[in-house]
Amino acid sequence: xxxxxxxxxxxxxxxxxxxxxxxxxxxxxxxSFFWYRQDCRKEPKLLMSVYSSxxxxxxxxxxxxxxxxxxxxxxxxxxxxxxxxxxxxxxxxGNNRLAFGKGNQVVVIP
Amino acid sequence: SQTIHQWPATLVQxxxxxxxxxxxxxxxxxxxLYWYRQAAGRGLQLLFYSVGIGQIxxxxxxxxxxxxxQDRQFILSSKKLLLSDSGFYLCAWSSAASGANVLTxxxxxxxxxx
Numbered sequence: 001x002x003x004x005x006x007x008x009x010x011x012x013x014x015x016x017x018x019x020x021x022x023x024x025x026x027x028x029x030x031x032s033f034f035w036y037r038q039d040c041r042k043e044p045k046l047l048m049s050v051y052s053s054x055x056x057x058x059x060x061x062x063x064x065x066x067x068x069x070x071x072x073x074x075x076x077x078x079x080x081x082x083x084x085x086x087x088x089x090x091x092x093x094g095n096n097r098l099a100f101g102k103g104n105q106v107v108v109i110p
Numbered sequence: 111s112q113t114i115h116q117w118p119a120t121l122v123q124x125x126x127x128x129x130x131x132x133x134x135x136x137x138x139x140x141x142x143l144y145w146y147r148q149a150a151g152r153g154l155q156l157l158f159y160s161v162g163i164g165q166i167x168x169x170x171x172x173x174x175x176x177x178x179x180q181d182r183q184f185i186l187s188s189k190k191l192l193l194s195d196s197g198f199y200l201c202a203w204s205s206a207a208s209g210a211n212v213l214t215x216x217x218x219x220x221x222x223x224x
């Protein structure tokens with residue numbers, strides 16, 4: 001089983017709609033979880049951390065389910081500028097090593 | 111504020127040629143430094159990380175090497191490139207206090223080996 005698994009998509013989303021996707025991780029001892037955003041041919045940038053109780057940042061909501069070992073990201077009222085690849089990131093081995101998923105590609109359609 | 115610079119942005123190299131990618135961080139001291147590679151259709155793969163000058167941890171056996179000659183400088187090298195070395199190379203830093211929890215990436219170096 002891979003460390004971090006994501007359905008690559010693409011997720012084609014009409015503008016204004018809601019899209020959600022999950023990421024599963026293999027190590028039950030993982031401590032920290034993040035979503036990064038990567039635009040085409042650009043570097044990844046931190047979107048948000050994921051806290052145990054779930055957290056929101058504007059139109060973005062992240063949740064963690066430790067029992068089932070997955071995290072989720074929900075985007076409400078999708079904008080064209082939300083088109084990107086969203087990388088699930090887990091602190092898998094310890095403080096100096098993060099495991100990245102391949103990403104969920106989101107395409108917002110006008 | 112902290113900034114990270116990475117160069118060159120793009121390069122095309124023949125098989126068997128050497129490689130040197132450089133990364134520098136400004137505005138912080140004693141950062142943790144990382145080299146990642148993102149091959150087409152694959153996730154980010156950690157190649158090397160460093161917690162201090164001269165301290166390099168290698169994650170994947172390969173024909174690449176890394177060096178940290180100064181506190182805020184991280185260099186990725188190869189003596190002889192392989193076709194499989196093609197990819198998007200990303201340097202990143204994090205504060206020693208946060209460990210690897212929050213990474214800030216450079217703009218990346220896109221390498222094509224022909």
